Amino acid sequence: MIRTTDGRRAAGRSRLVAAAGALALLLTACGGSSLGGDEGGSGGDGGPVKLGLLVPRSGVYNALGDDMKAGFETYLEQHDNMLGGREVEVVVADEGETADSGKAAADKLVKQDKVDAVVGVVSSAVMNAVFDLFESSKVPLIGSNASPTTLTGMSYIWRTSYVNDEPGIALGEYVAEKAGGPVYLIAAGYQAGEDEIVGFQETFEPAGGEAVGDPVYTPFPATKNFQPFLSRVQKSDAKAVFTFYAGGAAVDFVKQYKQFGLAGKVPLYAPGFLTEGGVLQAQGDAALGVFTSMNYSADLDNELNTTFVEDYEAKTGAKPTTYAMATYDAAKILDMAIEKAGDEVTSETINAAIAELGEIESPRGTWRFNDNGTPVQMWYLREVQQTENGLENVRVAELGTLGD
Amino acid sequence: MGVLEWFDDNLVSMVDGVAFGLLLFTLAVGLSLVFGMMDVLNLAHGTLYLVGAYTAYSLSDGSLLGLAAALVVGLLVGGLGGVVLAGMTQPLANRGHLDQAVLTLGVSFIVADVLASTYGAEVLPADPPSALRGSVSILGHTYPVYRLVFIGVAAALALVVWALFERSSLGALVRATVADREMVRALGVDTRVVLVAVFAFGAALAALGGVFGAPILGPGPGVDETVLVLSLVVVVVGGLGSVSGALLGALLIGQVQTLGVAVVPEYAPFLLFGTMLVVLAVRPAGLVSLTNRQTA
Numbered sequence: 001m002i003r004t005t006d007g008r009r010a011a012g013r014s015r016l017v018a019a020a021g022a023l024a025l026l027l028t029a030c031g032g033s034s035l036g037g038d039e040g041g042s043g044g045d046g047g048p049v050k051l052g053l054l055v056p057r058s059g060v061y062n063a064l065g066d067d068m069k070a071g072f073e074t075y076l077e078q079h080d081n082m083l084g085g086r087e088v089e090v091v092v093a094d095e096g097e098t099a100d101s102g103k104a105a106a107d108k109l110v111k112q113d114k115v116d117a118v119v120g121v122v123s124s125a126v127m128n129a130v131f132d133l134f135e136s137s138k139v140p141l142i143g144s145n146a147s148p149t150t151l152t153g154m155s156y157i158w159r160t161s162y163v164n165d166e167p168g169i170a171l172g173e174y175v176a177e178k179a180g181g182p183v184y185l186i187a188a189g190y191q192a193g194e195d196e197i198v199g200f201q202e203t204f205e206p207a208g209g210e211a212v213g214d215p216v217y218t219p220f221p222a223t224k225n226f227q228p229f230l231s232r233v234q235k236s237d238a239k240a241v242f243t244f245y246a247g248g249a250a251v252d253f254v255k256q257y258k259q260f261g262l263a264g265k266v267p268l269y270a271p272g273f274l275t276e277g278g279v280l281q282a283q284g285d286a287a288l289g290v291f292t293s294m295n296y297s298a299d300l301d302n303e304l305n306t307t308f309v310e311d312y313e314a315k316t317g318a319k320p321t322t323y324a325m326a327t328y329d330a331a332k333i334l335d336m337a338i339e340k341a342g343d344e345v346t347s348e349t350i351n352a353a354i355a356e357l358g359e360i361e362s363p364r365g366t367w368r369f370n371d372n373g374t375p376v377q378m379w380y381l382r383e384v385q386q387t388e389n390g391l392e393n394v395r396v397a398e399l400g401t402l403g404d
Numbered sequence: 405m406g407v408l409e410w411f412d413d414n415l416v417s418m419v420d421g422v423a424f425g426l427l428l429f430t431l432a433v434g435l436s437l438v439f440g441m442m443d444v445l446n447l448a449h450g451t452l453y454l455v456g457a458y459t460a461y462s463l464s465d466g467s468l469l470g471l472a473a474a475l476v477v478g479l480l481v482g483g484l485g486g487v488v489l490a491g492m493t494q495p496l497a498n499r500g501h502l503d504q505a506v507l508t509l510g511v512s513f514i515v516a517d518v519l520a521s522t523y524g525a526e527v528l529p530a531d532p533p534s535a536l537r538g539s540v541s542i543l544g545h546t547y548p549v550y551r552l553v554f555i556g557v558a559a560a561l562a563l564v565v566w567a568l569f570e571r572s573s574l575g576a577l578v579r580a581t582v583a584d585r586e587m588v589r590a591l592g593v594d595t596r597v598v599l600v601a602v603f604a605f606g607a608a609l610a611a612l613g614g615v616f617g618a619p620i621l622g623p624g625p626g627v628d629e630t631v632l633v634l635s636l637v638v639v640v641v642g643g644l645g646s647v648s649g650a651l652l653g654a655l656l657i658g659q660v661q662t663l664g665v666a667v668v669p670e671y672a673p674f675l676l677f678g679t680m681l682v683v684l685a686v687r688p689a690g691l692v693s694l695t696n697r698q699t700a
Contacts, residue, residue, distance in 0.1 A: 062525030261546025
């Protein structure tokens with residue numbers, strides 16, 4: 001019993017406050033939602049195929065989750081909600097921000113909803129936590145973003161995106177040739193940052209590139225003020241900078257790169273995440289002239305991409321990002337695999353069909369899976385330019401095919 | 405020769421340290437007063453910054469008038485938030501820090517979630533008014549104009565707050581309440597009004613910090629936690645319940661996070677709490693201590 005000078009009135013008031021508080025908490029604690037029914041059972045008997053979409057619907061990666069869901073839905077809308085001639089039921093589960101939340105959502109999709117296949121996964125930490133579930137349950141996971149370099153030898157894990165060190169590997173030789181001097185390496189201090197730097201060094205050094213000292217890793221996600229690090233770049237004799245940041249850190253880094261006088265003087269090279277999607281709008285003019293590597297660019301000139309960009313823009317009002325494109329491709333792969341699986345559509349037949357797919361026509365061009373379940377694809381160099389549509393990543397060169 | 409060169413190399417970091425330190429001051433002073441005075445642990449403090457920053461994002465349209473509008477709205481919303489939080493934590497006054505922490509933390513989660521669903525989950529660009537954009541050259545180094553202006557404005561604000569608390573009779577009343585609440589009550593002053601007023605003032609100041617600081621530390625998910633941790637460290641280092649303590653602590657932490665990181669970037673993750681450790685080892689009550697009570 002709470003004793004205050006107000007006596008009983010306070011007790012009643014605080015119960016009301018507690019009830020209101022609990023109600024508010026309940027309202028904000030919404031978890032996943034589903035686009036279809038929730039009954040168990042799969043499409044093994046000619047009925048609808050049940051698919052899971054595991055993407056962030058909350059937290060820091062929410063925007064990527066939005067892109068991926070929109071990419072997936074664009075494909076479904078283009079094909080009347082049918083994949084491989086079957087009706088499709090999609091259950092969306094919230095990957096959240098942490099490995100634990102991702103694992104819980106994956107468990108729900110595989111064990112409770114009993115889906116035939118799952119698409120998505122933004123965070124490498126989540127991927128590392130869930131691959132075991134998919135391998136042991138024999139349910140295919142078509143990852144369309146997360147890609148730890150250590151994930152090899154899997155039978156049920158496929159990735160339509162890339163491997164975490166490939167954006168770095170793609171740039172190494174190009175930067176070594178163009179830099180004209182030592183290059184400063186700086187990245188976010190977590191697994192993805194290290195993977196990118198290591199990948200970059202793999203092709204940078206053999207091509208004759210020289211780095212300024214050791215790579216600098218900034219505390220992640222704590223660093224919001226990059227001024228101390230940027231002043232070190234200025235003090236060194238670096239002729240170019242290679243960096244990796246994504247999300248909010250990318251916005252801060254690029255804006256401060258301009259504010260402290262480095263933009264326009266020291267060229268900035270990075271994996272495409274530095275300027276992809278919503279991040280570019282937040283950076284504004286500060287991003288002009290930044291060079292990035294990516295496996296996709298919305299201005300690629302092929303028929304499939306033209307219709308994809310048109311439909312995606314009509315749906316969301318923005319140009320597609322690589323995250324949306326990879327999830328669009330995941331839907332396409334399921335379309336092809338379910339058709340190939342024939343009458344008997346189960347997780348295992350779908351997985352076996354994916355393994356035999358061969359070349360895939362995609363908005364990014366033509367690609368195929370390698371033995372590790374990751375794409376063999378072309379990489380492009382893009383520069384942020386001011387076009388008639390505003391700020392865009394404009395394709396300026398091809399960096400070569402990776403993944404073989 | 406070497407010393408001059410070192411200064412030249414690190415001038416920008418030192419100036420930035422002052423800017424960052426003053427930003428931390430606007431955030432921490434409210435928390436210090438509330439914690440020192442009311443013994444109330446308000447973990448929703450970072451959320452107040454976030455509210456101010458989102459206000460700046462919504463209302464500033466590139467003109468100075470927009471910024472002024474954001475300022476007024478930010479102050480009002482912050483003050484209101486402070487009054488609400490004071491009201492919510494009053495019944496828990498005798499129940500110890502854990503209950504207050506849990507309550508205010510819960511409030512911060514709810515508000516942060518509402519803000520994220522309203523504004524989206526990306527970090528939003530809060531650009532300064534167009535008159536203050538761009539960079540200027542100081543002694544051969546490029547530095548953003550807005551941060552220089554911010555130093556001026558925040559320094560003036562710090563001076564006003566300091567004068568208010570250390571040199572006016574109103575401030576004397578507040579300091580007395582921090583030092584010995586029972587005695588002030590015995591003098592016939594309703595300390596509850598003083599406490600709510602201080603809470604509202606501190607909260608308004610935090611929201612103000614958010615409005616001005618948005619171009620430096622922009623609004624987005626997770627920013628409230630960052631701000632809360634920084635404020636808590638400044639409060640602990642500076643000493644509870646005193647404005648001069650908050651100022652000293654903030655300037656110190658500001659330099660540590662900029663100059664410190666520039667000089668020894670390998671130790672960057674450890675500098676913040678390392679400094680706190682060192683200060684506490686030498687002066688356990690913080691740099692400037694006012695209260696005569698043991699704090700748990």
